[in-house]
Amino acid sequence: MENNIRVQRAIKKISQDELAIALGMSRQAIHAIETKKYIPSALAALRIAHYFGKTMEEVFSLEEEEKKFAAPLS
Amino acid sequence: MENNIRVQRAIKKISQDELAIALGMSRQAIHAIETKKYIPSALAALRIAHYFGKTMEEVFSLEEEEKKFAAPLS
DNA sequence: GAATATTGTACTGTATAAATTACATTAAGT
């Protein structure tokens, strides 16, 4: 899972700490998600994306290796 | 987190088992996510949505109570 | 209504998301 949380934060000029507080989660969780230390829950990911007024796909995307189980052709 | 996986499955006429196999996960996981027994990881959720050719938001959505940490007005 | 497919449920085990606390490093501002 890739993400551009850092870019979104930069646009909004908000720190990891401020984002964490705004979303009711820990700064370390934001940091870990942002640096891809781990994959967030769908709830955390949706909240992060919506905080920035973006869709999930605008903030998070699958890496190539994670696309091995893709949509069927038909 | 709400979801309409069951509807998407019905449209594609695919069983929990078939979906699970197609996505490389267990049928119980599909069942648990579908019946909101637990919230999936962002990776699992994205894969499920994309399997149906849908965006994350078209398949998963926040419940009212989960929107307390929403996007700021500005 | 019997056979089969599908879904629900329960249990155990493992991996990991996330909180908490604490401290170290880097960046920014004065």
Next chain:
DNA sequence: ACTTAATGTAATTTATACAGTACAATATTC
């Protein structure tokens, strides 16, 4: 250079996502 804010990192703990196995309860089809 000093101070303060921001970020990185590490350790511990708790909660939970998910796999695996097994079996029960519904649907579906013949």
